[in-house]
Amino acid sequence: MEEDVNLRKKAELSLGGGIRLPKGFVMPYRLSRSTAGPGAGSSSAVFAFGKYRVKKGVSYDSGEFELHDEGGVLSLTRNGEPFLNGVDIKPVVYHCPEQAFFNLDQRCMYNCAFCASPRLDRNATKGLTPEGIVGMVKDAMVSKTVGSVSLTSGVVDSVDDTVRRMADAVYAVRSEFPDMPIGVEPYASCAEHIRILKEAGADEIKMNLETATEAIFRKVCPELDRDGIFRLLSSAVDIFGRGRVTSNIIFGLGETDAELKEILEDLCGMDVIPTLRALRYNAYNGESLKAAIGDVPKVTPDRALSTARMLKDCLERYDLDSGGCRTMCIECTCCDLVPFRDI
Ligand code: SF4
Ligand code: SF4
Known part of the structure; x- marks a missing residue:
């Protein structure tokens, strides 16, 4: 073709x-x-x-x-x-087009090597309250289409506190906008965290496995629990439902295509929709990435295209259609080649 x-x-x-x-x-x-x-x-x-x-x-x-x-x-x-x-x-609503995507706190007690958020100079997200978020969404609606609201956050103080803060924001948005698709991207450490977010009114959840292999994960996210994320993705499918749970894998961290394919199969086999994000270097993550994984070749357009096709093929074989997702990166499409939308 x-x-x-x-x-x-x-x-x-x-x-x-x-x-x-x-x-x-x-x-x-x-x-x-x-x-x-x-x-x-x-x-x-x-x-x-x-x-x-x-x-x-x-x-x-x-x-x-x-x-x-x-x-x-x-x-x-x-x-x-x-x-x-x-x-x-x-036009961008907040962070992306047609979507109000809020980062509740850029600070994070973890230090994933690829993540710029905790390394930014100032806390640009300081003071985002549930009421403030609702007000910002209302303001945006005056002049723009707001098709969904999404929430992410670094982990500040504790996973518990961060999830509860996210749930408060979800609850406020859901109370004000009963039909608004709401997506959440928490770092959760137990099934109860996932339930709290669902009960607050979230429709879709994204819990990122981040890497194709455990060995790479230990290098780039040494403080996080990959097995725990894996187990909780299964709970998330039980709580949110098939087609409502996504998980991001960053590629370009030194994994092979065979390893990437294996993790996509594993996730699809659990009814989780994987998303693929090409690793980008920027002013904030270059040093930490070099310390963690050394000099790894940058992702080429050819690899981005071939891995996007690999993902689409996998989703099709498992009858998982990410075209139904209404929030976060799948809906936005600004940073990735997204199956069923771009490719
Ligand atoms: S847990 Fe999330 S926000 Fe925190 S450093 Fe890792 S990727 Fe970044
Ligand atoms: S694709 Fe995701 S990370 Fe990129 S601008 Fe959109 S919401 Fe943000």
Whole structure:
């Protein structure tokens, strides 16, 4: 089958460097200052082309890609060479388009080597209360489509406290917006945590296994319990239901494709929908990653494309359709090649 040219462009753009804005260019929407995800710590915007969209760091000073504005018609070049025509900039609600995605606390008592959140200079998430979140969602609805609300958090003080704080926020959002899809991304350490979030009103849950193998996990998330996450994913399927539980695997940490395939099979076999995130290096995680895994080759667009196909094939064989997910990264699509949406 002929590959969609724009799909490859999405792979190249999302794995590449930032976008330099033309001098004097006024962004049509406010920039997103993320505290989680690959763009954590940078000012970014969402660029759309065809059915694809990618969130990219932007600056007026430098960038691997350059934005051009010819009378309102936007295009991108890459190191001066033509790259992509017909580009649009999309509004961000909070953190991502058409979705209010809040990081309740960027601080974290753990130190996963790839994670920028706890390494950011200041606590940009300080003071997010359940009432404040509801108010922010209401404000956003005045001018934007808000299709879902999602919540993530670093672990501060204790897993218990963090889950309860997340549940309070879920409860407040659910009380105000009875039909709003709500997604949660906690670090949970017992089935009770998962039940609390479900009972508060969450519809979908994402609990990240993070790595393809236990050996890599021990290097990059030495303080977390991978077996525990595995067991709790099964509880999460019992509590939230099939098709409502997702788990992210970061690839590019030194695993082989065979190891990646094995973990995707394991997760799908448990009725969990895996998501794949290509490892990105940034100003915050370069040193910790080098200390943990040494020099590992960066993910190439070819590998991003082949692993996305591997994931889609696995989901199809287990009859798991992530097209039904309404929250978090699957719905957003800005950082990954998402089966049934992009590919
Ligand atoms: S548990 Fe790990 S991945 Fe999650 S916020 Fe903390 S350091 Fe980051
Ligand atoms: S794909 Fe996930 S991490 Fe990336 S911008 Fe969207 S919600 Fe954030």
